[in-house]
Amino acid sequence: MRLLTPDQARELDQISMDDLGISGTILMGNAGSRISDVALELVADFHNPFILIICGKGNNGGDGYAAALELSKNNINVKVHSLYSIDEYKGDLLDYYLKCYSSNISITFGIDLPDFTPPDLIIDGLFGIGFKGKLKETLVPWVEWINNTKSSVLSIDIPSGLDGNSGTVINHAIKSKATVTFGAPKLGCVLRQGKNYSGLIYTKEIGFPNLDTIQIQGLDWKLFEEFDVNDILKKPDLNTNKYTAGKVLVIAGSRGMTGAAILSTFGALRSGAGLTITTTPASLNGIMERSILEGMTLPLEDGGSGYIGFNHYDEIMNTVEWADTIVLGPGLGRERHTQKLICKLVSSIEKPIILDADGLYPFSDQLEKLNKRENPLVITPHLGELSNLIGKNKNDIIFNFPIIMTNLMKDFHHVALVKQVPNCTFYKNHAIVNSSGNPGLATGGTGDILAGMIGSLIAQNYTPFNASFLASFLHGKASDMLVNEKGYRGQIASDLLDKIPSTIGCYERF
Structure with a gap:
């Protein structure tokens, strides 16, 4: 609409x-x-x-x-x-x-x-x-x-x-x-x-x-509603196997934030990815292996530091060749060597990247660096992260949202999914306002799951723009379906993982 x-x-x-x-x-x-x-x-x-x-x-x-x-x-x-x-x-x-x-x-x-x-x-x-x-x-x-x-x-x-x-x-x-x-x-x-x-x-x-x-x-604003889903989301092909269903590399997690990597990985798996590999500091691999039974891990020797850094670039790039899409950033932390790694990966990886959370931090006040990337990119900032990226006050963004986003998209040629109320997805002159979701999503880890879902859908050959606003709707709808059971305050991020499959199942019959 x-x-x-x-x-x-x-x-x-x-x-x-x-x-x-x-x-x-x-x-x-x-x-x-x-x-x-x-x-x-x-x-x-x-x-x-x-x-x-x-x-x-x-x-x-x-x-x-x-x-x-x-x-x-x-x-x-x-x-x-x-x-x-x-x-x-x-x-x-x-x-x-x-x-x-x-x-x-x-x-x-x-x-x-x-x-x-x-x-x-x-x-x-x-x-x-x-x-x-x-x-x-x-x-x-x-x-x-x-x-x-x-x-x-x-x-x-x-x-x-x-x-x-x-x-x-x-x-x-x-x-x-x-x-x-x-x-x-x-x-x-x-x-x-x-x-x-x-x-x-x-x-x-x-x-x-x-x-x-x-x-x-100005931008072409549209509200994405439930009846729009069937125009985009289709059943998987009968010939699909785990290799063709989408391979997602999740570069995420550090000491104290392993949950971000785990939630992103399951966000990808629960929304249809056939295979995932999740990078992890070797010192944390035990946690990852016990938690991600259906996905693979790539342990990177960290000397017990609990984070990955620039010295892991070559190992990661070898695995990039295997992947269809890369989720980069959830819970990676802000160590100097980690931030240097993120910048190098963004400039080097030719496959679609979903840049989320700590992955956005090195580009604070430097959005133009992301614009230099020629290959597909989706950024998923919440308002605080968007404020850092463009150097504008958060309240100014809230009260002048369409004006600021119109000006931003004149120069930014990638997909931007802005996590505000409700989520809005932008690409070129298009702006899609999500119609699902509720305050139950205001809890840690839900954004990590969304990043994984976007990566999964892109790996399944949805365009980065369509994958972003479709994932946003399904993510919000899963939370809506939890309200009767969990209320708003009682929802936690992992609750979504159990609800995402049945939510998608409502729409993929056609």
Whole structure:
């Protein structure tokens, strides 16, 4: 499903008016009709329903007035309340206010909370996609009143107080039962807190051109949903054997972090890899051998240090020839010789690499070094690691996520899977937002498993981009399927390993 940033939504408006000759007045009227349709659906079970529309002073307010006109035509008891004076109205908003006034629709004004009869439905037309930052203190009582009523709430385009770019809420936002949006859902409705505030999203057409037929600036954002999985994930070929099912080399683990290597390895095996080899400091090989019964290990003499280093480069490269893909980084540690090894491997290995965790550390503030790599690469940073890679503050990334990623992908020509809420996968001009997952994944080791899954799928001949967003969905879905059994707080990374096979099994029948 296509998604739009606020800037892209504004551009779509402009294209419709400039290129198709559709006036803003007509677009607003069409929006009002679609809002009315959804509102009527939401109050269908009420006898003589009362609908209150709360309007701001922008286009969302105008859409609210346009909806009031349509609801009035359907003999609905509708009332409009504006938090702003008519003196602040202009353009299409003013036109639709005057139409409502001429139609004798009840309209009141004022920032103070009046004594309303509790409505059956509140339509939120207070702010639109342009809202950013903190809700003004004078408006907080209104948002609290709306959220505390027993009324259902329908938001226009995006819940007021929710950031359309980042999906963040600074202090307060309207929590809606449903959101009606035009052209495509807005990105903020599916990022971070957006999903909890937006409710059920209705996407309606109001005269915009088909998004696939026009050029809009910025990344092509899409939501990857469950029904998309069967378009990509297929049953293994009947002639598959352990050598053709995918061979994954996992370069991971050090003293105190053997679990990262073990989890990455099983992430690969549980998602279909036929064979794995996991490198290990020889002093830790006993742990690996006892833990990875179905995979092989490559013990590298470490003199008891507990980590691998640059002196192991030749041995590792000999095994690289055997592998289809390489998972590099989970739990490797940050010893100087280890970091030097990582840099050498990234520049030398010609096969696809999934660079995760400690594997990213040597490239802090030096993302351009990774860009020099000519062969396939997937990086999987969480927000802290991304902050280190690009030299930007973590909060700045969160609040300006689409802008920062758009700029980053202008120069970065590999796949980037950013582990934020939810995971987002980028390649060239494409941005895929994951639709699965939950807070149960916020525990150590889940990212290691994801790296192994990506490596496994690439070894099975999925493209690095498809493998990344597909693995992200299956990884999140496995956690979703654990919620009834483990809850959110009770999940640990190894729980996923038992659930991944049945999760994949739900989709690989076709």
